[in-house]
Amino acid sequence: MxxxxxxxxxxxxxxxxxxxxxxxxxxxxxxxxxxxxxxxxxxxxxxxxxxxxxxxxxxxxxxxxxxxxxxxxxxxxxxxxxxxxxxxxxxxxxxxxxxxxxxxxxxxxxxxxxxxxxxxxxxxxxxxxxxxxxxxxxxxxxxxxxxxxxxxxxxxxxxxxxxxxxxxxVAPLPVLLFLLIFLWTPPHFWALALFVRSDYAAAGIPMMPVVAGESSTRRQILFYALIMAAAAIAPWPLGYTGALYGWTAVLLSALFVLLSIQVGTRRTGEDDRMQPEKRLFAYSIAYLFILFGAVVADHWWPL
Amino acid sequence: MTDENPQKPFDEAEYRRRQRSRANLMGWILGALALLFFFITMARMVPHS
Known part of the structure; x- marks a missing residue:
């Protein structure tokens, strides 16, 4: 209610x-x-x-x-x-x-x-x-x-x-795109949850950093970023998209994983400004925009 | 006994302004929807190559 x-x-x-x-x-x-x-x-x-x-x-x-x-x-x-x-x-x-x-x-x-x-x-x-x-x-x-x-x-x-x-x-490509957003959501939201953790705790919402702690959340961000990257690149080797999308996905996903490694492997102190987490959150939005743009570009202008 | 839930004084001018602005917006939206439904009907009648 x-x-x-x-x-x-x-x-x-x-x-x-x-x-x-x-x-x-x-x-x-x-x-x-x-x-x-x-x-x-x-x-x-x-x-x-x-x-x-x-x-x-x-x-x-x-x-x-x-x-x-x-x-x-x-x-x-x-x-x-x-x-x-x-x-x-x-x-x-x-x-x-x-x-x-x-x-x-x-x-x-x-x-x-x-x-x-x-x-x-x-x-x-x-x-x-x-x-x-x-x-x-x-x-x-x-x-x-x-x-x-x-x-x-x-x-x-x-x-x-x-x-x-x-x-x-329904066809395989939109199902893969569904899977891509599905796997993109956890690292995107958990990066946000890490820097607004106190807000979620105050509201009593059991977000991952509140319940499982920061280090577990960081590990899971990295885990999901890796399988998301695989899902993002998958349409290329499976033959549903061409090289234009494929290379875009490889490069953007590599950067996503790099930023996730930064977030996933660090420990924070009291007055940490959470810059890597904010960077990952902002990048994750651009990542999805560019990747989906590449799906369309690849369909219209295949290499 | 004191009033535990004091209410803001009713601002009739603001009430009317909002009512008018919503009515205008509703008019525009309904007009736009009528046009949209007309064009959808036309688009469905003409086969698209």
Whole structure:
């Protein structure tokens, strides 16, 4: 149940900026980009209007998931410095509006996908929204430090949905792209969790650094970075992509592993500024953007 | 007895401003959606090569 905040009887209508912030626009940008890459890398061509509508549906679905996540976690967000300024914990929006907005947006996104693409993509979009809200947000996140590992599947759906929207079916390449984001999520989030560890501890969220400690988290970052690198390069030797993607994946993944070694093998003192962790976190975002860009570039201009 | 949950004074001007801004935005969004659904229908009617 949402840990709702109390509001005055005569609350102000929600400002559109707060509703927009509820959709986690920064997360949405990565979702839109990876979905677009999945759609553009698919064989055949899609009418531009249908392609735009499918990507819009995925973006709205991601926004709905973000809104429902913030509705459910309002109480926890209020305890963390990083999230205390969000519309719900800051008291600028009432929980019921957020819930209605999230449910309405989710329903509309699925309807739009069904209308613009096909039922297979609409089903996948529904599954990804339900997985993020019920499995990740409500079930895994408050209970287990493996929340990010399993919950990462929710963020891995967009390229698969983009591909299915374009073709109506699943193929090995989008499944490998799904696997890539799935394995990328733990090192990405644990790098962040290492430098905002006290925030998660204060909110009582069992993130890996809080439960298993720093050194175990660092080892696991390195472990996941290694298997992620293998998954990132795999489409090339398996013949699903060409050399352009292959070399990009090799070089970028090597740098990812190097940065993870830095994070994975060091010990920190009291006043550590966590620069390697911040660097890995920032690089991991660029890594995914460039790698997915390379998937499309490779499809259009094979070497 | 003191009021334990004092409420901010109701600002009617701000209430109306937000109501108007939301109504305007809703109008634009509904217009854009009508156009989008029109174009989707057209795109589905014409086979894309």
């Amino acid at each position: 949402a840990q709702s905040l109390t509001h005055g009887e005569m609350s102000l209508p929600a400002d559109w900026r707060d509703l927009f912030a509820l959709t986690k626009p920064r997360v949405m940008s990565l979702v839109v980009f990876t979905a677009l890459c999945g759609l553009l890398a698919a064989p055949g061509s899609v009418h531009p209007v249908l392609a735009f509508s499918s990507i819009l549906a995925i973006a709205l679905g991601a926004g709905a998931s973000g809104a429902l996540n913030q509705w459910y976690e309002a109480g926890l967000d209020a305890k963390m410095k990083r999230t205390a300024g969000r519309p719900l914990p800051a008291g600028r929006l009432d929980p019921q509006t957020a819930l209605h907005f999230g449910v309405g947006l989710a329903a509309f996104s699925v309807f739009l996908m069904l209308f613009a693409a096909n039922w297979q993509a609409a089903v996948l979009l529904t599954v990804s929204i339900l997985f993020y809200v019920f499995v990740y947000t409500m079930w895994l996140k408050p209970r287990t430090p493996q929340n990010i590992v399993i919950g990462g599947a929710a963020g891995a759906f967009p390229p698969l949905i983009g591909w299915v929207a374009a073709t109506g079916g």
